[in-house]
Amino acid sequence: MDEKKKSKGLPKKERMKIPRTPMPEQDPKERSRNFSEVPLGYTPEMAIKEATRCLECKKPKCIIGCPVEVKIPEFIGLIAEGKFIEAAWTLKETNALPAVCGRVCPQETQCEITCVTGKKSKPVAIGRLERFAADYERAQGKMQIPEIAPPTGKRVAMVGCGPAGLTCAGDLIKLGHEVHIFEALHAPGGVLVYGIPEFRLPKAIVNAEVDYLIACGMKLHLNTIIGKMYTVHELMEEENFDAIFIGTGAGAPAFMRIPGENFANIYSANEWLTRINLMRAYEFPACDTPIHRGKIICTIGGGNVAMDSARTALRLGAEHSIVVYRRTRKEMPARDEEIHHAKEEGVEFHFLTAPLEYSADDEGKVTEMRCIRMELGEPDASGRRRPLPIEGSEFTIECDTVVVAIGNLANPIVPDTTPGLKLNKWGNIDADRETGATSIPGVYAGGDIVTGAATVIEAMGAGKVAARAMHEYLTKSETAATT
Numbered sequence: 001m002d003e004k005k006k007s008k009g010l011p012k013k014e015r016m017k018i019p020r021t022p023m024p025e026q027d028p029k030e031r032s033r034n035f036s037e038v039p040l041g042y043t044p045e046m047a048i049k050e051a052t053r054c055l056e057c058k059k060p061k062c063i064i065g066c067p068v069e070v071k072i073p074e075f076i077g078l079i080a081e082g083k084f085i086e087a088a089w090t091l092k093e094t095n096a097l098p099a100v101c102g103r104v105c106p107q108e109t110q111c112e113i114t115c116v117t118g119k120k121s122k123p124v125a126i127g128r129l130e131r132f133a134a135d136y137e138r139a140q141g142k143m144q145i146p147e148i149a150p151p152t153g154k155r156v157a158m159v160g161c162g163p164a165g166l167t168c169a170g171d172l173i174k175l176g177h178e179v180h181i182f183e184a185l186h187a188p189g190g191v192l193v194y195g196i197p198e199f200r201l202p203k204a205i206v207n208a209e210v211d212y213l214i215a216c217g218m219k220l221h222l223n224t225i226i227g228k229m230y231t232v233h234e235l236m237e238e239e240n241f242d243a244i245f246i247g248t249g250a251g252a253p254a255f256m257r258i259p260g261e262n263f264a265n266i267y268s269a270n271e272w273l274t275r276i277n278l279m280r281a282y283e284f285p286a287c288d289t290p291i292h293r294g295k296i297i298c299t300i301g302g303g304n305v306a307m308d309s310a311r312t313a314l315r316l317g318a319e320h321s322i323v324v325y326r327r328t329r330k331e332m333p334a335r336d337e338e339i340h341h342a343k344e345e346g347v348e349f350h351f352l353t354a355p356l357e358y359s360a361d362d363e364g365k366v367t368e369m370r371c372i373r374m375e376l377g378e379p380d381a382s383g384r385r386r387p388l389p390i391e392g393s394e395f396t397i398e399c400d401t402v403v404v405a406i407g408n409l410a411n412p413i414v415p416d417t418t419p420g421l422k423l424n425k426w427g428n429i430d431a432d433r434e435t436g437a438t439s440i441p442g443v444y445a446g447g448d449i450v451t452g453a454a455t456v457i458e459a460m461g462a463g464k465v466a467a468r469a470m471h472e473y474l475t476k477s478e479t480a481a482t483t
């Protein structure tokens with residue numbers, strides 16, 4: 001009997017007995033010194049085996065956990081039948097960036113946490129299957145342009161080419177609108193290209209997904225800072241855009257504001273990762289981007305950004321890459337997988353530790369960090385136990401490079417140059433979560449610029465929600481104009 005028929009015909013009980021298929025990965029020792037992708041992806045045989053574990057539930061709980069409503073059992077069912085290209089096309093009906101999501105989405109807290117197989121065994125590896133289908137389609141070169149509605153004559157501008165703007169663009173193009181996307185940087189993708197490192201998300205994957213949207217009709221304008229070259233009001237009044245989506249992200253780094261933070265070789269995680277990723281310091285010596293290649297690199301923070309920074313430090317040649325975090329492993333906001341990978345690669349962790357000040361040599365280059373030990377008190381507003389300093393517990397850590405990865409704030413350029421745009425107290429745009437509508441008619445917003453630093457899939461979900469509302473706004477104003 002052929003493999004696919006055999007798997008489809010298996011009774012549910014038998015399918016439940018199949019263990020979750022592990023992801024092949026590069027060896028930790030080897031990969032900690034190169035920038036190639038860590039997980040190697042499923043083979044077709046592995047993908048069929050894993051897809052067979054899906055029970056194709058009549059009321060699939062996994063979809064409820066997905067902010068972009070991917071038809072999960074449908075695409076997994078197609079993989080189980082060996083119809084890989086069709087699976088990719090099904091994914092793309094609702095998700096413009098499946099190869100990205102399959103790599104970086106926290107499925108363990110979204111679709112996979114609600115998967116019924118997780119009750120008795122491990123959940124279906126939805127993310128890995130998503131990655132497999134999208135990669136298979138790309139490798140075969142069988143990209144399918146979706147059905148696009150006849151032109152509506154409406155022009156829409158997206159400000160910022162991250163996952164929020166790209167998703168909103170993809171949905172509005174399908175509805176027949178003319179979509180222009182304006183990006184401040186010289187490359188599209190937002191954090192996907194300037195933040196998340198090559199070994200987790202190769203640039204070629206992001207570029208292929210952007211190329212797909214361009215092939216669908218999206219017009220991309222790089223090196224264009226909205227707020228400097230055109231304001232939002234100018235886009236509407238002088239450039240004749242009928243609606244605008246602001247997806248400018250949370251690109252302004254936060255600092256601890258402790259003594260010595262301005263010494264040389266102390267970087268924000270944004271600068272550190274941008275120099276290495278977008279400015280290609282990782283391709284040294286082919287690209288001689290200025291960056292300090294330290295031997296003892298300390299990263300402050302416990303999120304995904306801190307894990308990316310610390311793992312990147314090893315790949316840049318650090319002998320010690322040390323994460324300094326003021327709570328314990330349990331409270332770390334980074335994905336389990338990222339922490340696990342960092343540990344495997346040799347990243348060292350100093351938990352319950354907070355930096356107090358930095359010292360430098362005669363040239364102003366950082367040499368050590370004075371720290372204090374912490375203990376956990378009562379839970380704070382985030383629900384996590386508040387770290388409290390232990391008096392008299394100060395000690396020093398020697399270091400020659402520091403990366404501060406304690407969070408990002410709203411990108412201020414558009415808010416500062418758009419009169420009438422309502423903001424919240426943190427400087428994020430105040431937008432309706434159900435529609436993305438802002439205080440200015442025709443102007444919508446979503447992603448990190450609204451929520452503060454969050455996730456790729458949440459930004460994409462916000463882009464989707466806004467696209468729906470913008471379409472209604474654009475078609476309603478059309479009806480009003482013709483009656």
Ligand SMILES: Cc1cc2nc3c(=O)[nH]c(=O)nc-3n(C[C@H](O)[C@H](O)[C@H](O)COP(=O)(O)OP(=O)(O)OC[C@H]3O[C@@H](n4cnc5c(N)ncnc54)[C@H](O)[C@@H]3O)c2cc1C
Binds near residue numbers: 185195225308
């Ligand atoms: C290092 C790092 C690792 C991460 N890892 C993960 C992960 O593993 N999984 C996950 O789900 N999330 C992760 N995140 C978070 C995730 O990347 C973000 O939540 C997501 O990218 C937000 O999307 P966005 O479209 O709102 O903004 P962004 O991705 O920030 O994109 C905004 C874009 O707008 C552009 N822009 C800003 N101002 C202007 C302007 N005035 N004019 C024109 N363009 C402008 C910016 O240059 C940028 O390209 C990570 C974040 C970082 C920093």
Ligand code: SF4
Binds near residue numbers: 054076116
């Ligand atoms: S909940 Fe799990 S088993 Fe059910 S359809 Fe979704 S992925 Fe398949």
